[in-house]
Amino acid sequence: MTKNYSSEIASPLSSNHEDYLKAIYILEARGEQVTNSVLSEYIGFTPASATNMVKKLSQMDLVIYRPHQAVSLTPTGRRVALEILRHHRLLELFLHKTLDIPWDSVHEEAERLEHVISEALEDAIAASLGYPKVDPHGDPIPTKTGEIGPTPGHPLSQAKAGRAYKLVRVLSQEKERLAYLGRLGLNLYVELFLREHAPFDGPVLVEVAGVEHALAAEMAALLQVVPASA
């Protein structure tokens, strides 16, 4: 398993190390301050464990750690995180398109596979998919050199009523949520018409394939759309 970043890193990284780096990347990308509590809650370990690991990653020059401050990634740490994220998203798309794994299941499968595929396999997957730009949830796939495109669309919750939109991204990996959306016909790139926003942050009325549905505000906030004209 030759990793892209192997030349820059002394010791090989465990799945766990990679998960921490990926978590920090994702939290940073969300615009959050990656405090110890935010990080530890996200990865599902105790705050003490997170501190411990962050210190180790810091010794490896993968993160910047200053006590009582938000963690951040070093350039190398970001490279690693983006490589794992690339693996993850390529795998999700591959599993979905090549093996018909439903979009609500690809995440957890990719979560384990992402740590064990070689560069050669990564390349073969990317090639077989025609070097895709986004995964089955609309998340951009980082390039081999560690670049990543902007996240497309804007939240449905902030879209104007009385217009048609196209779903371009779903900001959730939760199986149940995705399965629910799938049942409504709300798959990626589906067109929908936004009827109205109920007041007081209430449900959003949308029409999908001629059928009207009420979406919880919470759900609408996770749906990224662009105007349907495009």
Add this chain to the structure above:
Amino acid sequence: MTKNYSSEIASPLSSNHEDYLKAIYILEARGEQVTNSVLSEYIGFTPASATNMVKKLSQMDLVIYRPHQAVSLTPTGRRVALEILRHHRLLELFLHKTLDIPWDSVHEEAERLEHVISEALEDAIAASLGYPKVDPHGDPIPTKTGEIGPTPGHPLSQAKAGRAYKLVRVLSQEKERLAYLGRLGLNLYVELFLREHAPFDGPVLVEVAGVEHALAAEMAALLQVVPASA
């Protein structure tokens, strides 16, 4: 990751546990007495470590351990080993056929993937390949219920000279060896003509696609063939 055997086993198994069980299975299948030294050499850990692990597997009822005796698998242990072997061989074939990964590289890739694929993914892979019976090296793929077919063919080194054969199995996973065979055109199911055995266990002369090659006796012993007529 729901495993077939999860109902029979208390604690989840690590990759390492699975590797030990697989190793014991393979060594047993070779007809070897799985002594501690044989096992430890095969898995690449010290004899002390092997004893340790075997004791733990024994507590989990996966192997039968009697001090100073050969280890053997319990029915559950065999189930686990065969499940991993199924994963391994399905993955090898999948990588080779679906992603064009060369046959000399699929082994090491599958070696890592085999531990992290779910039952659902295993099923999807098997279905997409049409429920295949053998992997790219001709090794039989265990069924989902833990049955495994007999190994096909007999060694080329014991075949009669002056006859045509078909290569049905290669008893090696070594990259260089497989790459070498590939260069000679000796891929699976290729026809070859056995000219002669050089005396004193010397090289074996074979003709492949009209070209004659001398194969080391050691190599010929790894090639399983059947008469070409079939």
Add this chain to the structure above:
DNA sequence: GTTACAATTTAGCCATGACTAAAAACTACT
């Protein structure tokens, strides 16, 4: 049967990375 040699097991060490509980440090309110 003794003795020598090889194989195996035991004992004890170490690193890893989780955990809990306690200490320390920050923040915010008065």
Add this chain to the structure above:
DNA sequence: AGTAGTTTTTAGTCATGGCTAAATTGTAAC
């Protein structure tokens, strides 16, 4: 500035599973 409350860190425990070195057991030759 002092204090309450929260967050973070430290200290120390535990399980895992490798390792080495030493003790033990088994085997085979005399």
